Amino acid sequence: MLQLHEVYGNIVKVSGLIGHPDLLFVFDGDEIRNTFRREEVLPHRPAMPSLHHYKEVLHKDFFGDCPGVIGVHGERWDKFRAQVQQVMLQANAAKNYISPLNDIADDFILRFDKLVDENNELPGNFLSELYKWALESVCRVALDTRLGCLSENPNPESRNIIAAINMFFWRVAEVELRLPVWRFYKTKKYLEYIGALDHFRK
Incomplete structure (x- = not known):
């Protein structure tokens, strides 16, 4: 996780996992807050x-x-x-x-x-x-x-x-x-x- 953050920054998307949904890692507290605030009333999280x-x-x-x-x-x-x-x-x-x-x-x-x-x-x-x-x-x-x-x-x-x-x-x-x-x-x-x-x- 730390390496993902250091190499790619505060928001990292990992895709192409066979048999799994794409993953989004958010490493910044402000961005986490913004992400949740933009969700719909009934969010869908894989x-x-x-x-x-x-x-x-x-x-x-x-x-x-x-x-x-x-x-x-x-x-x-x-x-x-x-x-x-x-x-x-x-x-x-x-x-x-x-x-x-x-x-x-x-x-x-x-x-x-x-x-x-x-x-x-x-x-x-x-x-x-x-x-x-x-x-x-x-x-x-x-x-x-x-x-x-x-x-x-x-x-x-x-x-x-x-x-x-x-x-x-x-x-x-x-x-x-x-x-x-x-x-x-x-x-x-x-x-x-x-x-x-x-x-x-x-």
Whole structure:
């Protein structure tokens, strides 16, 4: 991503991906704002084909008519968004989470001292630590609970969730940005990707 930005600038279009829609990467905050403001009332954003297949084909019985906001367009997207935005956009609702999210951020920063090596550098797998912080924060807001992802010894369920998150992010690029072989043959990486999604569904 950084290389795309450095070589091509603030707005980059990647096209010609076999079996995938064109991708538009916007690296400038002002341009992101302008892009969203120019959208129609019911925008159409190309879905992640594999995620769409997961929700609409493999597990339509589970998701039904409410598969969320990712990969959904038109009236179904608007209906789901309307159900959550009234709460999420209220200033008072956001204020309620300042303190608990600040506590999570403090816990995350405290981990730095335990993670740095003798050269005062963070480990190569630090991205996994960022996932833990993000997961802990999201669950505190969405589920009103803490999973213990940032503790020294997270419980087994937390470890499984962290592993599933890591697997999802490791495999989603392989599944979504490469030749979509999964449409015809279920590769090992595709099955690992589906396994990660299944963990959250269950």
